[in-house]
Amino acid sequence: MTSLQVLADSTNQHLENLSSFYAQHILPYVKGRSSKTYIAAAIAALFSYRVYKMVHVPKNLRHIPAVPFWPYMTSVLSGEGIDIRARKVILPVLAKSPNGLYLRPNQRGWSVGVAAPSAMKTLFLRIGDYPKDQKLLRNQHSLAFKFIGSQNIVALNGPVWKKHRMIANPAFHRSMPVKLFGRLSEKMMLQFEKEGDGLENVDVPNFLQRFTLDIIGLAAFGYDFEALEKPGNEKVNAYEDILTGVRNPLHFFFPILDRRFLWAMPKRRELHTKLGDMNNVFNNIIENKRQTLATLKGSIEDAEKDLLTLMLEANEESNDADHRLSNSELRSDLVVFFVAGHDTTSNALSFALYYLAVNPHIQEKARKEVIDILGDGNDVVHPTSTQCTEMKYLYMIIKETLRMSPPAQNSSPREGAEDIELAGSLIPKGTVLNADIFVMQHNPAIWKNPETFYPERFAPGAESESKAGTGLAWVPFGNGPRQCIGMNFSLAEQKVLLSMLLRKFTWELPENSINKDGLVLNGGISIISPRDLHLKFTPRF
Structure with missing residues (x-):
């Protein structure tokens, strides 16, 4: 031939x-x-x-093994979960990769997936060599751009990013609203019994989405979505519709739809209108809070102040006007915190409740630790920050949950600043790279029995610690200078809710659950979530 x-x-x-x-x-x-x-x-x-x-695949990337294009894209657009795509399409390619790098399709062609501890460490720590990729944020017609904006702490690089971080760091160090976490945890548990079939059939993701939406609305902006008390209200529906639209995989891979064909898509146009209304709400909140900032000083303890108030205070305390953030920059940063802190934490909690439901011996061991710290009884106890730090086994459960089901499949994209070598492979200048968190944390070449839920692998001296010299094998929050700024906030939120639930209830999967033979994930390309996860709760008193 x-x-x-x-x-x-x-x-x-x-x-x-x-x-x-x-x-x-x-x-x-x-x-x-x-x-x-x-x-x-x-x-x-x-x-x-x-x-x-x-x-x-471009000629200058053909030295890196690539996933087959059609099976990968079919999996993404058909709604398969990342677990299926990893098993069928990605891990077989990675098994042939000498350094944990592989190629996969992205918006503009192909990107490098990074899925090995040593390469992951390089990617996260050498931020000058691998800055955040900003090309996607130049699409000013997209729903994501209009929602998040380009001037935000996640997307920026260099001195401008440092300016944002200098304002945000003090806010996150001072804010740890465990009292708010406790109040809303108590409110959610009361709602369990009032809705639907009550405790017999609790729609866990639904409740946790509402719970974390109320928390992040109040903790970020001082804005009450009233999601727990008034499910499906106009504010909640608008936000959820916008977020679903932002994460639509078809519009992600083909942004030309928003740019040139919005006139032909009335439902998509409606999302853009809803987003405009929500942005107006956030802008008004920022301006009103800025005007009343002086009256707020000393009226609330720092730990319980919302992030906007703390960032405005840090902004005002800056002696250099060039290092202050505008209202637009504050809004973009807070929306990033908002999106990251809502969906990721709610899904992490859903996954934790699932793993505890199907592993009753682990659930009981965690309950014993909580009772030893908080005491037992039918009263309601809100854990303090100090008590949360004492929950060592619960923290191991959270870490194992985040290994098996990291809500963020990947990091935000990086870009090679110059021609550079990563783990022995040449990465041409301008190449997009993603930390492939889910795939690495499920790779049997990296973790022993990766599909087994085993919190003890995070015990002192156990498997997780033994990997310290090999690089970064556990990165649900990223790592390095650009590690998720809200990590401790999310971990405290999870500890408060889980400990209160363990003290009040036991829970299990209903017999007819679609998750009975294993966790079923929804499709998507960014955040993973459980499909149709209902649990049966039983009061302990």
Whole structure:
């Protein structure tokens, strides 16, 4: 067979794959949103060109093993969970990688997935060599850009990022509202019995989404979503609709839809309108709080102040006007904290409750520790910060939960600042890199029996500590100078709620649960969440 025939056969195969791909995933989407077939045809034509360009791995990256394009994209757009995609598509490629690097599709072609401890350490610690990738934030028409903005602490680099961090650091060090965590935990437990089938069939993710939304609204802005008391209210629905729209995988991979075809998508246009209304609310809150800042000083203890108040105080205390944040920058930072602190913590808690439900011996061991610290009885006890630090075994459970089910599948993307070597592979300048957290933490070449829930692997001197010299094998919050600034906030929130639940209830999976034979994950490309997770709670008194 001649080289020309091989090329022709390869091209025909790509075209067949492209045709099948659009028939199954793209055309049903666009046809469902417009009765005009010429719109669907125009969008499909643009998709065809874009995807055909995306399929081919660039020559300067072909030394890194790549996942097969069509199975990967089909998995993403069909709604498969990352656990299935990792097992079927990613881990077989990683098994052939000498250094834990592999290629996978992204918005602009291909990116490097980093899934080995030593390479992970380099990526997180050498922030000058691997700054945050900002190209995606230049798409000013996207829902994500309009929601989060470009001037935020997660996306920025260099001196501008340091300015944001200098204002945010004192706020997070001073804020640890465990009293707020306790009050809302108590309120949520009371709601368990009032809604639906009561304790017999608690929709865990639903309650925890509402719980963490109320917490982050009050803790970040001093804004009450009233999600626990008034589920499905207008404020909650608007926020959840916007967040779902931001994470839509089709719009993530094809941002041209927001840029050029918004006129043909009325539901998407409605999301942009809702976002404009929510941004106005946040901007008004910031301006009102700025104007009343003087009256707030001394009226509330620092630990219970919302982050906006603490950041405004830090802003005012800065002697250099050039190092202060504008209202727009404050809003962008707080929205980032808001999104990161809401969904990730609620899903981490859902996963922890699942693992405790299916491992009753671990649940009972954790309960014994909590009772030893808080005491036992039918009264309601809100743990203090000091008591939370004493919960060593509960912390091991949280860490193992975050290993098995890290809510963030990946880090935010980095970019090679220059041609550089990472773990022995050349990374050309401008290449996008992602820390592939979920895949690394499920790799049997890195963790023993990675699909087994075993908190003791985080005990002193156990498996986790033995990996310290190999790099970073556990990174649900990232690491290095750009580690998640809200890590301690989230951990304290989890300890307060879990300890209060352990003291008041036992819980288990209902017999008819779809998760009876293993945790079922929703699809998506960023945050992972459990599917249809209901639990049966039994009061201890």
